[in-house]
Amino acid sequence: MENYFNYFTEIEEQFQRCRGTRTLLSPLDWALIEAWKEAGIPLEAVLVGIERSFEKFKKRPKGLQKINSLAYCSQLVLATAEEIAAGAGGDSSQAAPKKEPIAPFEAGEIPGYLRGNAEAVED
Numbered sequence: 001m002e003n004y005f006n007y008f009t010e011i012e013e014q015f016q017r018c019r020g021t022r023t024l025l026s027p028l029d030w031a032l033i034e035a036w037k038e039a040g041i042p043l044e045a046v047l048v049g050i051e052r053s054f055e056k057f058k059k060r061p062k063g064l065q066k067i068n069s070l071a072y073c074s075q076l077v078l079a080t081a082e083e084i085a086a087g088a089g090g091d092s093s094q095a096a097p098k099k100e101p102i103a104p105f106e107a108g109e110i111p112g113y114l115r116g117n118a119e120a121v122e123d
Contacts, residue, residue, distance in 0.1 A: 007037050014047045015070060018054040029070040041081045049077030 011033050016022055025033075036046055053073035067073070 004037070007043055008033055010043055011036075011046050011050070011070075014050050015073075018050055019067060021066075023068075026069065032070050032074065036077065041077065042084055045081035045084050046077050049073055049080040052076045052080065 008030070012025055015025065015029075033046075050070070050073045053076045054067065056076070057067055057072070
């Protein structure tokens with residue numbers, strides 16, 4: 001698995017390469033990349049999905065518009081990720097694992113923590 005920053009920079013560079021400009025990604029684009037990363041979407045699926053999105057866009061009637069956001073690519077990114085997972089025989093062990101979030105504390109600890117903070121505020 002590639003490191004955290006490679007995932008982001010590879011996607012940014014692919015988007016810029018396909019768009020043909022060195023445009024900055026928006027905060028929403030970065031949040032989308034992070035969501036893909038946390039969902040376990042393989043980097044390969046994202047890069048191919050972006051490329052497919054731009055190829056599909058180029059087939060449309062010409063206009064002045066360009067793809068300005070990664071959100072435009074999200075459906076083909078997810079479709080490509082599903083293809084890759086299916087190509088691995090549908091075996092989820094071959095696809096990037098989805099990580100379950102780990103709670104930083106037990107549910108029973110919350111009332112005591114809140115009481116302690118309330119007492120600290122009163123003092």
